[in-house]
Amino acid sequence: MHITDFDHLITETSSVALPESDAAAPGQLIAGLRARALPEGAAVLICMPNGRNLLKLFFALVAAGYVPAMLPPATPVLRLRQMAEDFGAVAVVRPRLGEELCKELHIEAVNRQAGWEVGFFRTLAKPVTEPGEVILTTSGTSSHFSSGCVHSFDSLRANAHKHAAEINLGATDTMLINLPLYYSFALVAQAIASIECGARLVISGPPFIGSQYVTDLARHRVTVSSVTPVLMRTLLAHSAAALPETVRALTVGGDFLAPEQAAAFVQRYPGKELYLTYGVTEAGPRVSTGRAHEANAKRFASVGRPMPGTLVRLLDVDGPAQEGELLVHSDTLLKRKIGRNALSPLVEMDGQTWLKTGDIFEIDEDGHLFFKHRKSDFIVLNDEKVNLAAIKQFCRALPGVLTCKTRSIRRADTVDGYFLEITVDDLLVGPAEADAMKAEIMKGLKHIERPSSLTLTPVNRQQYEFYK
Structure with a gap:
């Protein structure tokens, strides 16, 4: 399937659906970039809400040789300006670009198109990315607003295929996406994975309301969806919000689910599949998958074994628990990190490139991964x-x-x-x-x-x- 051949797979829920007049035509955006002789390989910032338009933009830019960087729609102006500079961006896409915002972002021209507005930056830097690449953004600390992980689009597709195989995702499935698509978890493991498999996509968006989520699952006969631990707690806390019969599997990502909540889900929904996943944006993003529905009580705390083709090891193992920082080697790691103050998380060891995750893990005798804490979760006072x-x-x-x-x-x-x-x-x-x-x-x-x-x-x- 060509990466732009997916529109027929998408349905939008009422919370994100736009009027027919706002149906987007990404070709106009690409034509505008080329009319201004903007170089292929240059980054374009996308600040759009969840929906069909956002995915159409993303894939059209990749296909045309430009580099999309998806950001939260409410990204502060200062952060937008900094990322535009650091990523060598030539344009920004938002639903609306007001006069004041254009002034603060140093935008010299605006193209108004159905579904969005495109602002072209006045000062253009040499691109720091190349055709075929994608920037996945990561939240920064108080000392620097944000950084970007540069990935090959092909490696994101490879990661999506591996994840799809882990959860048995296929063309007969319907995937509900309710997480923001600017999260690598939602973009790769849900959107790209579904499109690559030919699965039907139902796109929703924030805010998450347990009763509405269950209604959307039933209305669209969803078979697979993904939640974060916070959303899982919401579902478990509302006994009336029972999952429909059509749902065969939920995956959990973005953080670590407490083992007692995994146990509660498995007990409440015997026969349904629960996958506990681990990933980091720098890894592309999925690293491992745990099958909680097949696990014993001890392994409700595990995020499973690494995906095929993914190697892991522990660095600086310390103490009787044999815990250490998790290092990951795979063919879907980021190519490099960009942005001011951005430090490379990649290291060379034994002739291979490894990603330092910053997460402390224990690995049991069968290769199952058990998260302990973030390396930065300890301070000395x-x-x-x-x-x-x-x-x-x-x-x-x-x-x-x-x-x-x-x-x-x-x-x-x-x-x-x-x-x-x-x-x-x-x-x-x-x-x-x-x-x-x-x-x-x-x-x-x-x-x-x-x-x-x-x-x-x-x-x-x-x-x-x-x-x-």
């Missing part, structure tokens, strides 16, 4: 090691908590503390409950573990994008 992963896990178990993040406070070469930032459901945690929750958190932590600053932000759960 006053000569004592503090486990930020355990602190986040403690906070996430509290009623009403949606997300929990930590940010280390660094001065020179030392860590002086950390910020603890928690997002809560405003229907469950009001002002009075917030004070009580703060007190409970501080009481549950040792003195050395307590954050320098603790903030609770209440949000409307149905409008909040909390996919990761």
Whole structure:
């Protein structure tokens, strides 16, 4: 199948469907790029919501020799400007480009087309990418906004094929995509995998509402879908939101699912398949797949074995548990990383190129991978090691908590503390409950573990994008 021959496979749910007048014609965008003599291999930033138009843009740019970089539609202006500079972008595509935004992004001309507007940047740098490549963006830290992983499009297709084989995805399946397509998890393991297999695609989008998700599964007779651990917790918490008979499999990615939640799903839905996956954007992205529906209780905590053609090893193994940083070697690794402050995660060992994931794992005698924590999840305060992963896990178990993040406070070469930032459901945690929750958190932590600053932000759960 040619990469542009997929439109007939796509259905949109009512939450993302656009009027017929907004049906996009990517050929106009390509013609506009070529009319301005913009070089093939140059990057184009795509800030579009989930839907048919977004995928049509992505594949049309790849086919024409340009390099797509998909970003969240609400990406701040400062970050857009920085990535435009760092990625050597020649244009940005958004549903609308207002006058103020054009001024801040230094856009010299705008083409208004059905479904989107294209802004052409005034200052053009030499492309840092080549035809046939794709930029997958990754979230940065407070010291730098974002970086990009440059992949060969062919290697993304190869990764998608491997993942499809792992979950038995085929032409008779219908895949529901409700995660943002700018996540490599959704783009490669769902969209590209489905298109390569000839499976039907149903595209939805945020916000995630458990009852609506189940309704979409039933209405479109979906057989396969993917969720993050947060979304799985939402599904398990609503007993009325039972999965339809048509659903044969769910995959979980983006983070690690607690083993008790994997067990709860398998117990509630005997006969349905549950795949626990591990991947990182730099790996293209899928690395391993665990079959929870076939596992014993111990392996509900495992993300399975590496996919075929993927090798893993542990670096700096320490302690009786034999844990170490996971290194990955495969034919779908990124080619390079771009962006200011971007550091290459690739190392050469024993004549092979390996990806340093930054994740600490244990590997059992049968080759099953068990995630332990992020390498960056430990900080040292006053000569004592503090486990930020355990602190986040403690906070996430509290009623009403949606997300929990930590940010280390660094001065020179030392860590002086950390910020603890928690997002809560405003229907469950009001002002009075917030004070009580703060007190409970501080009481549950040792003195050395307590954050320098603790903030609770209440949000409307149905409008909040909390996919990761």
